[in-house]
Amino acid sequence: MRKRAASDEATRIRLLEAAGPVFAAQGFHKAKIRDICARAGANVAAVNYHFGDKLGLYTEVLRYSVSAAVLDPGLITGAPEAKLRGFVHMMLDSVFKATRPAWYMKLVLQEMSNPTPAIDELVKEFIRPRYRLLCELIGEMIGQSRNARITQLCAHSVVGQARHYLIANIVIERVWPQFRFTPDELEELTDHITAFSLAGIKAAGKTRKKIRSKSAAWGK
Amino acid sequence: MRKRAASDEATRIRLLEAAGPVFAAQGFHKAKIRDICARAGANVAAVNYHFGDKLGLYTEVLRYSVSAAVLDPGLITGAPEAKLRGFVHMMLDSVFKATRPAWYMKLVLQEMSNPTPAIDELVKEFIRPRYRLLCELIGEMIGQSRNARITQLCAHSVVGQARHYLIANIVIERVWPQFRFTPDELEELTDHITAFSLAGIKAAGKTRKKIRSKSAAWGK
């Protein structure tokens, strides 16, 4: 019996490459395996043969592209402000890039909106490390632990803003038709979210101190 | 021929009342009309008889509950800061309220994430007026038009934050298990988003002025 050799996995690879953009654009449920197979030039049965079922393919797509170095949090370096911008940029950048690593963020956002059983692995392998990074960054800014409530609230404020633009396009284009996702406007948007959040984070840090001194004033 | 009298619409009303929470919790596609009919104590054919099809029922549910005064932005009064908090509260409050008017916000958020053909009417009748209100509010704060880019960017920053908590619970509970949607924490969250946004908006106003004076310095 011959084990699966690299050369034999051509169809498997083609399926993974074809499925990524489809799942990223349409989400798990709306994506049709007949569509994916057509793009991959493969028979529908190939999905079952190579991955067991649709969810198996989906899970493998997630694993297959999580290694994309472009999204490596290690790339985000420098001053806290620059790091924050790097984080926001990482999230928004995926709008344009159609290359393999980039649609991964769309996959993540799809999964956040419409979770599948793959959510657990995705959280563990991708989301949690980046969430932690963001919390450490914010905590550092306001002199709080990364586990502090205020720190995590701020983290979700940052993520929420970026996410909004990536998944609410249909509504945004109706209430604000002038807004377009050109590269220039993406930069503008990145700058806005960064500046807006920076101010919000600083204010949160001050409020926290205020509350603390207030408690101190009340005595113990 | 007898026209549809009020007393004849018992089934119709029961269907609308039963469908609201189901659509709000699961969205249009995941909601099953057999489930809705079972809750309403009606036959599946009743949906087609009274509303034509599933989308007809969905659209009527949207119309049926849009009049809910709880979500009336006119109720949001006071200083700009208080108005902003009122707006945020309006969005978040729907998490708990299981009463008729309250799950409407969930319907709106579902529609924003997974639009149906009903999106146009929803934008026109519900979203746009509130978006305009928010923009006027923010514009007033930073001395800009409600149509200014910076104003609208800030508006989306506010909406994005609130929306995040209402639709990403699955992820939030995994990266931050301690967070719960108790009434107290909902107040805390409302306060946080308001304060965070207030700081962000003020900073955006200042940046704008800075840019303007910079342009002025460059001469014309």
Added chain:
DNA sequence: GCGCGTTTCAAACATCTGTTTTAAACTGGC
């Protein structure tokens, strides 16, 4: 070139779910 495990393919299958059908039950007016 034979044999055996591997891979591909077209077709059939199964299920879920919105929709339609057809007849029966009901309701109010005469």
Added chain:
DNA sequence: GCCAGTTTAAAACAGATGTTTGAAACGCGC
């Protein structure tokens, strides 16, 4: 109390779509 129009009910229907089947094609080692 019957009739016309209205409403309800159970069942059948139809389309989309994930899954399985069984046979054919392939490819490597002997």
